Amino acid sequence: SDVYKRQTQSTWARNSNFLVHDSENFCRTGDKVVIRLAIKKISKRKAYYVRNVFKAYPRQTFYESINKEKRELFEVEYRKALAHYYTTELRTRSFDTKMLELEAKKGLREKAKLRASENVKRILTCLLYTSPSPRDS
Numbered sequence: 001s002d003v004y005k006r007q008t009q010s011t012w013a014r015n016s017n018f019l020v021h022d023s024e025n026f027c028r029t030g031d032k033v034v035i036r037l038a039i040k041k042i043s044k045r046k047a048y049y050v051r052n053v054f055k056a057y058p059r060q061t062f063y064e065s066i067n068k069e070k071r072e073l074f075e076v077e078y079r080k081a082l083a084h085y086y087t088t089e090l091r092t093r094s095f096d097t098k099m100l101e102l103e104a105k106k107g108l109r110e111k112a113k114l115r116a117s118e119n120v121k122r123i124l125t126c127l128l129y130t131s132p133s134p135r136d137s
Helices: 066-092 097-129
Strands: 002-005 010-013 032-037 050-056
Touching: 066 097
Parallel strands: none
Antiparallel strands: 002 010, 032 050
């Protein structure tokens, strides 16, 4: 937070670092969080806990974290989901303006990404559990 010094008519930046308890292990370095004072000290050096995250630092998305083969599988699943949503949801509605149609398409693309990532995770877990064990061969 910035502090204004009236005597020198200047502004100084002031930062404070706290050790804060994150019970869900959700926060990452760079997140802006709201902290609260704990009723009882959590540990020797921790007296605060995270109340909520109000600005999360950008995280690596599912798409960025997967390798090339999985990314190709994701692209296929994404195209399938997008085609499904376009045929079922977009064609059944009529739009007054082009802007409303573009907003609907944007929402459907996000929905298709979520569905594709869920399908890829499901497919990969199925492959993991159905792959032959070394003792079978």
